[in-house]
Amino acid sequence: xxxxxxxxxxxxxxxxxxxxxxxxxxxxxxxxxxxxxxxxxxxxxxxxxxxxxxxxxxxxxxxxxxxxxxxxxxxxxxxxxxxxxxxxxxxxxxxxxxxxxxxxxxxxxxxxxxxxxxxxxxxxxxxxxxxxxxxxxxxxxxxxxxxxxxxxxxxxxxxxxxxxxxxxxxxxxxxxxxxxxxxxxxxxxxxxxxxxxxxxxxxxxxxxxxxxxxxxxxxxxxxxxxxxxxxxxxxxxxxxxxxxxxxxxxxxxxxxxxxxxxxxxxxxxxxxxxxxxxxxxxxxxxxxxxxxxxxxxxxxxxxxxxxxxxxxxxxxxxxxxxxxxxxxxxxxxxxxxxxxxxxxxxxxxxxx
Amino acid sequence: xxxxxxxxxxxxxxxxxxxxxxxxxxxxxxxxxxxxxxxxxxxxxxxxxxxxxxxxxxxxxxxxxxxxxxxxxxxxxxxxxxxxxxxxxxxxxxxxxxxxxxxxxxxxxxxxxxxxxxxxxxxxxxxxxxxxxxxxxxxxxxxxxxxxxxxxxxxxxxxxxxxxxxxxxxxxxxxxxxxxxxxxxxxxxxxxxxxxxxxxxxxxxxxxxxxxxxxxxxxxxxxxxxxxxxxxxxxxxxxxxxxx
Numbered sequence: 001x002x003x004x005x006x007x008x009x010x011x012x013x014x015x016x017x018x019x020x021x022x023x024x025x026x027x028x029x030x031x032x033x034x035x036x037x038x039x040x041x042x043x044x045x046x047x048x049x050x051x052x053x054x055x056x057x058x059x060x061x062x063x064x065x066x067x068x069x070x071x072x073x074x075x076x077x078x079x080x081x082x083x084x085x086x087x088x089x090x091x092x093x094x095x096x097x098x099x100x101x102x103x104x105x106x107x108x109x110x111x112x113x114x115x116x117x118x119x120x121x122x123x124x125x126x127x128x129x130x131x132x133x134x135x136x137x138x139x140x141x142x143x144x145x146x147x148x149x150x151x152x153x154x155x156x157x158x159x160x161x162x163x164x165x166x167x168x169x170x171x172x173x174x175x176x177x178x179x180x181x182x183x184x185x186x187x188x189x190x191x192x193x194x195x196x197x198x199x200x201x202x203x204x205x206x207x208x209x210x211x212x213x214x215x216x217x218x219x220x221x222x223x224x225x226x227x228x229x230x231x232x233x234x235x236x237x238x239x240x241x242x243x244x245x246x247x248x249x250x251x252x253x254x255x256x257x258x259x260x261x262x263x264x265x266x267x268x269x270x271x272x273x274x275x276x277x278x279x280x281x282x283x284x285x286x287x288x289x290x291x292x293x294x295x296x297x298x299x300x301x302x303x304x305x306x307x308x309x310x311x312x313x314x315x316x317x318x319x320x321x322x323x324x325x326x327x328x329x330x331x332x333x334x335x336x337x338x339x340x341x342x343x344x345x346x347x348x349x350x351x352x
Numbered sequence: 353x354x355x356x357x358x359x360x361x362x363x364x365x366x367x368x369x370x371x372x373x374x375x376x377x378x379x380x381x382x383x384x385x386x387x388x389x390x391x392x393x394x395x396x397x398x399x400x401x402x403x404x405x406x407x408x409x410x411x412x413x414x415x416x417x418x419x420x421x422x423x424x425x426x427x428x429x430x431x432x433x434x435x436x437x438x439x440x441x442x443x444x445x446x447x448x449x450x451x452x453x454x455x456x457x458x459x460x461x462x463x464x465x466x467x468x469x470x471x472x473x474x475x476x477x478x479x480x481x482x483x484x485x486x487x488x489x490x491x492x493x494x495x496x497x498x499x500x501x502x503x504x505x506x507x508x509x510x511x512x513x514x515x516x517x518x519x520x521x522x523x524x525x526x527x528x529x530x531x532x533x534x535x536x537x538x539x540x541x542x543x544x545x546x547x548x549x550x551x552x553x554x555x556x557x558x559x560x561x562x563x564x565x566x567x568x569x570x571x572x573x574x575x576x577x578x579x580x581x582x583x584x585x586x587x588x589x590x591x592x593x594x595x596x
Contacts, residue, residue, distance in 0.1 A: 077538065099424070147359075157353075171435075172435045173434060173435045173436075176434035176435045176452075176453055176454075177361070177364075177434040177453070179434075179453075179454050180361075180363070180364055180367065180453040180454040181361070181363045182435055182454075183367055183454035184363035184364060184366045184367035184370070184454075185363060187370065188366065188370075233361050233363060233364075234361065235361075235362050270385045271360075271407070271409065272409045273409050274360075274385070274386060274409045299409075325571070
């Protein structure tokens with residue numbers, strides 16, 4: 001994607017040195033050449049039409065590629081001045097390139113005699129006409145790039161705000177229950193209460209941070225802190241077992257991938273059972289894909305289900321899909337009093 | 353004042369116990385980890401008030417309150433909840449006492465001073481709130497003992513003139529409820545087969561044809577079949593066929 005390599009994505013002019021943008025410029029020039037030739041000739045004029053097209057194309061591509069070159073070189077400078085002036089300046093640059101090259105072409109043609117029959121008799125007329133064509137095409141092109149930039153920026157902004165909103169969703173139920181546990185522990189076991197406050201702070205800091213991805217190691221540490229808090233509350237009703245040795249600890253994962261799933265496992269599973277139950281977290285690695293499966297017991301199917309089962313799952317799925325639209329997946333299975341959710345994502349080391 | 357604490361989380365119970373120790377004229381009559389335990393304990397201790405958590409396994413607070421309110425000498429009920437949008441909204445509109453966790457000392461004392469019994473209107477409204485589920489137990493007094501029967505063990509409800517007989521795998525009980533309400537509450541689990549009878553779909557063994565187009569259903573582990581009315585027979589047959 002061009003935007004990813006872009007040194008300054010906050011500028012409306014794309015990088016005119018990049019291949020996709022040059023291709024767009026070439027296409028615009030060639031389309032313009034077509035229009036000019038078709039406007040001048042009737043179909044069926046055969047050879048003359050093709051000759052004209054070749055010459056005009058050559059001339060227009062010359063202007064177009066030179067313009068792209070000039071914009072490429074001046075982009076850094078233009079990016080420093082206010083957007084409005086930058087737009088005006090690049091417009092003037094394009095006109096200047098056209099004027100200069102028209103002048104050069106006129107002199108060259110007069111001197112060598114190549115394409116002489118194409119030139120109008122008036123020197124000033126030739127340059128003026130080219131400037132008018134350039135003024136219209138450049139205005140359209142700049143507008144096109146500006147709209148595309150805006151659209152891209154909106155998409156990015158939307159994705160970012162969605163990630164932020166999704167991260168922030170730690171259940172209020174959990175917050176208030178934890179506060180209640182802490183209130184209960186403060187007098188009887190102050191050290192435990194202190195640790196719970198620290199763990200809770202870390203969790204909320206994680207949910208408020210802007211950094212969207214962390215290493216698997218950090219994510220596991222955070223999930224364990226979460227489980228510590230829940231263990232204080234639920235006592236031996238909550239049992240956990242981890243089997244993550246197979247997984248590379250430097251893998252990149254969206255922040256708060258495990259925690260919401262564990263919260264689900266407790267909220268819909270362990271907590272609803274008088275005897276509690278065991279939550280198992282197991283990781284597997286296969287063909288560059290990591291798979292983490294969380295299992296928990298659930299009450300028999302005819303007992304009333306707690307509401308809002310899907311929200312946390314959808315949330316995790318959406319964030320994984322934003323990161324890896326093709327290769328990430330979240331699968332859910334429910335059978336025999338057991339619920340399991342499998343998260344699959346490609347292995348990518350987190351670059352610190 | 354004798355108070356029963358009901359909460360599935362040990363720290364939450366510990367906190368209430370601690371707060372009650374500091375409140376004058378209050379003693380803790382007992383502690384239960386869910387509604388089912390609370391009903392047994394209530395039998396033995398006869399507390400004046402119950403502090404009742406809403407989210408609990410086995411039997412939740414709302415259901416426990418319904419059973420308690422149906423007793424001869426019901427205790428005052430104060431709900432406690434950490435965060436439960438539906439329930440809290442419902443309490444507010446029906447003027448039912450509740451405390452938000454972590455509970456404040458002053459609020460607890462105040463709630464205990466004003467705690468009252470839930471009346472039938474409040475309970476019916478509460479039960480019809482969004483988020484409230486059908487009961488998981490049927491609760492009744494038989495020969496001065498409280499019986500709590502899981503709904504999956506109930507085979508049928510038969511209405512007499514005044515009461516409804518609950519036939520379950522361990523015997524029979526009488527409850528003072530309308531068959532129509534039971535039908536509504538347990539729709540999907542129980543099937544109306546007669547003007548005076550609801551049967552548990554999962555307990556039906558067979559639909560038997562008697563003479564002259566009369567039908568009856570036989571229930572697993574129960575000798576006496578339940579009569580099916582002529583009008584409802586096609587519907588019952590249809591339902592059984594769909595379920596198998």
